[in-house]
Amino acid sequence: GHAQLPPPQNVTLLSKDFDMILTWTPGEGSPPDVTYTVRYESQERKDKWIKVPHCRNIHRTSCNLTCAISNIFLEVRARVKAVSGRFQSPWVESQFKRYYLDVELAPPVLNVNIKENLIHVNAYFPLATCVESLSWMYDLNLWEAGSEDKKQYEHNFRKDTVTINTTALRGNYCLSARSSFQSTDFKHSKFSKPVCVLLNHKG
Numbered sequence: 756g757h758a759q760l761p762p763p764q765n766v767t768l769l770s771k772d773f774d775m776i777l778t779w780t781p782g783e784g785s786p787p788d789v790t791y792t793v794r795y796e797s798q799e800r801k802d803k804w805i806k807v808p809h810c811r812n813i814h815r816t817s818c819n820l821t822c823a824i825s826n827i828f829l830e831v832r833a834r835v836k837a838v839s840g841r842f843q844s845p846w847v848e849s850q851f852k853r854y855y856l857d858v859e860l861a862p863p864v865l866n867v868n869i870k871e872n873l874i875h876v877n878a879y880f881p882l883a884t885c886v887e888s889l890s891w892m893y894d895l896n897l898w899e900a901g902s903e904d905k906k907q908y909e910h911n912f913r914k915d916t917v918t919i920n921t922t923a924l925r926g927n928y929c930l931s932a933r934s935s936f937q938s939t940d941f942k943h944s945k946f947s948k949p950v951c952v953l954l955n956h957k958g
Contacts, residue, residue: 761784761785762836762837762846762847763791763835763836763837763844764779764781766835769852770859771859772860775819775820775857776820776821777817777818777833779791779835780816782837782844786839789814789838790812790839791838792810792835792838793818793833794833794846795820795831796832797825797826797829798829798831805825807823819883822883827854827885830853832852834846834848834849856939859944861880862944862945863878863933864881864947865879865931865932866878866879867952869921869952873918874919874921874954876895876919877916878893878913890912891934892912892934893911894932895908895917895931897928899926899929900927901927910935924955925956926953927954928952929949930949930950931946931948933945
């Protein structure tokens with residue numbers, strides 16, 4: 756029979772920064788020209804392993820499955836095998852995960868626009884197009900630099916602009932936001948790096 760390739764190791768399905776990604780490490784003693792092929796199966800059709808066209812014969816050791824998954828509300832798992840020439844390894848499977856429940860959020864990027872006595876803030880999310888329609892939200896904090904007292908603007912939808920009247924504010928103010936998402940429980944990311952602005956600065 757054919758000699759087999761060492762199978763991929765540490766095969767893990769994980770969610771990071773809004774994406775669902777399969778990662779692995781090369782099996783010990785893998786040849787340098789080894790490539791990998793990934794498939795996934797969904798809870799609704801067990802034992803039907805679906806091809807992932809963009810993760811066929813790839814050299815890298817990860818595969819972004821976010822938009823390959825046909826139903827983000829169902830549990831899925833993935834598997835990967837190593838291929839080199841006419842040799843291949845056995846498939847190695849990950850654990851089951853569900854995008855909708857297990858998604859891990861990243862902080863949004865803030866776009867801050869100051870016009871006279873108003874600040875307009877938009878939050879930009881690094882989302883894959885297939886999950887844009889979920890009801891992502893963000894919470895925004897505003898505080899005077901050096902102060903612990905934060906004004907909170909909570910539960911803004913992703914596309915919404917938050918407008919803050921700055922007439923009464925003077926000095927250096929900072930803004931920071933976190934992504935949030937309501938599935939069965941409420942989850943949120945860490946806060947973004949603060950963006951600080953000088954307000955009503957004369958001269």
